Amino acid sequence: MASPGLQFLMISSFLLSIVSVSTDPDKDKVSTETKKVILVEKVKALGKYIVKNIDAFRTSVTPFLSLIPVWGPLTSAILNIAVQGAGLTIKELIKKEIKNEFESLQSQLAGNQVEHKWDTWASGAYHKPEMQIELAWTNYQNLIGGLFEETDKNKKKALTDVFFDSYKRDSTSKLHFYLTKEGTTLSENLATVLATKLKCHEKDIREYTVFISSLFYKGNYMNQLYDEHKNTKSKISIDKLSKQAYESALAMFQMHKNCIFNNIDYIIKEVEELIDHKLKRQEQANKVRYFLEETYNRFDWMVVAFITKSSQHKIIETLNKHLVSRFTEVTKDGVSVAVARQVKGTHTKAGEVKEAIKKCVEKSVLCYKVPETLEHCEEYVETLLVSQTYTVVHTFTRKAHDSHQAIEAPDDIPDADEYPVDSESDGTDNTTPYIYTGQCFKSPGVKGGKSVVLIKSDEEIMTKNPCSKLDCGTDERGKCVSTENIFVAMCKCKYPYFGEHCKESLENLEKEVFEETTTLPK
Structure with missing residues (x-):
């Protein structure tokens, strides 16, 4: 289902495009009405592009700078059509399309709009530009409906003047200021507040990014209408709107990136809140892992619960x-x-890592010495020492009280459909082989202890630098950023480029969308 921001953009793009060719009715001997029908098809092509872009942003493994630039060259003259009238056929087509799209938008907003759950937003400065944009957008919908219903041109002009005289053009500028501000002022940086209030939960961050982007889409669209109505439209003003939208999206990207690289403090606080001494240790481990898997689902998790003393x-x-x-x-x-x-990743190397670990840790090793033994083991997997091929080690002398979503790494890697199912740890069906369980001695001569090793993915074992396989374009377009602590890489784009690999720009976006409709049926 399309997001509210996406629904809006498809509507506004329709309105932007539907009248942008009416200035040259004799060109190529094509009627104005025919050109408008063709532009409806172009809007559909734009809609497909936007769906692809927004869906990719929401489902991508790593965050990226997702931005649909301001469409300055397509600034709408829809008000002129509504005021001056049009042929009956095209007028009814426009009216029908607008009505259907606005109703769809309102339905989506009612069901999916982000809920602001903290007082800082509701009572703070951030809320004001949002409300101004939303109110203006509602008034704009009412204006369009009224213009199509009204027949008297003087009354149409009066309706239009009332809208623009009350319009607050600086709303997007204020929102941009709060997202990008630095230093100490009366209000905090909005991106920083969002990170704190959302506890760096990626799913929520993505939804807020879409939500804030939709505010810029709406505000900048109406800003262009305002400039055209007041005869203040210029390339400079359009470029300013575009840059503000870009910098605001960049602030959300930066916040998302920082949350991925530095979210351990939030994780610690949330785990602490989930600890309940009344729970059995296995239940406690399962409860924490389920939460982490749901909230930070880019990672595979392993959790152990035990009595501290x-x-x-x-x-x-x-x-x-x-x-x-x-x-x-x-x-x-x-x-x-x-x-x-x-x-998360693939684990075809898990069997090799398991064999190397077995060579390092014999069954006679005391349990508490297993981690140290593995740290100093000189066995190799590919070109890496064993210590570089696993994430953690857990040794225990009684029950494990651990929770993970994996099965034992096999000696020989079978086909995927031959993996056994092991549900002993936490009651779930686990099918990924990245766990090694070995034997160890509880004390000298006393058997019965075990050690569990969490084996890294093929990607981490075989790739020293996650940026080595990520194309961010030339230095002019963007650069790859990563961290040593987490095997995650992403592209940080330079203005005016955006997208997962910094390949998109205003120029090639327009070209890709509108080339799809250059050869429409007569």
Whole structure:
């Protein structure tokens, strides 16, 4: 189902395009009405392009600068058609299309618009430009409907004048200021506030990005109508609107990127809130992992829950029931929850890693010494030491109380449909082989301990730099950014380029959309 921002853009693009060719009725001996019908088809092509762009933004593994630029060359004269009238056939077509699209938009907004759930937005400065844009957009809908129904030209002009005299042209400029501001002022940077209030949840960030983009689409569209009505339209004003929309989208991208690279503080706080000492440890581990999988779903997660004091022995370390290496450990009310994450990927190398680990850790190794033994192991997988092929190690002497969504790495990699199903850990059907479970000694001569190793994906094992396989264009278009802590890379584009690989720009967007409709049926 299309987003509210997408529904709006399809409508506004329809209105932008439907009248932009009426200035030269004799060109190529094609009637004005025929040209308008052709432009309806062009709008459909634009709609397809926008659907592809918005859907890609919402489903992409990594965030990217998603922006539909201001369509300055297509600034609408729809008000002139409504005021001056048109042939009956084309007028009814326009009226029908507008009515259908506006009704669809209103339905989508009612069902899908982002809910502002904190007082900072509702009572703060950010709320004001949003309300101004939304109110103006509602008034614009009413104006178009009234102009098509009214027959007296003087009354039509009066309706139009009332709309533009009350229009607040600076609403998008204010929203742009709040998203891009630096330094100390009376209001905080909106992107920073969003990151904090949304706790860096990617799904929410994406929805807010679409929502804020829709405000710029609406505001800038009406700004162009205003400039045309007041005879203040210029390339400079159009370029300014476009740049403001771009910089605002860049602020949302930067916030999204920072959340991915630095969200561990939010994760720690949320895990702490989920710890309940009344829960059984396995239930606790499952509860935390389910939340993390849902909220931060770009990662594979492993969670371990245990009684803190049972694993804090410093002198006689064999008494520790759990040892977690490379995990992030959160403790509350005497309960510890250790969480680990790695970027999702393929795992055809898991069998090789398993064999290398088995060579490093013999069954006679004491459980608490397994992590140290693996850290210093000199076995290789491809060109990497074993220590570089896994994410975390968990050793335990009784029950695991761990939760993950994987199966045991096989000795020989079978076909995908031959993978066994192991639901012992958390009650779910797990089919990805990136876990190795080995034996270890609880204490000298006492068997029964186990160690679990979370094996990295093929992409992390075989690719030293995630940017090496990501094309962001030339230095003029953009550059790849990544972090050492998380195997994630993304393109940061330079103005005026945008898109997942910084390949889009105002010029090639217009060319791609409108070339699709150059050979329409007569």
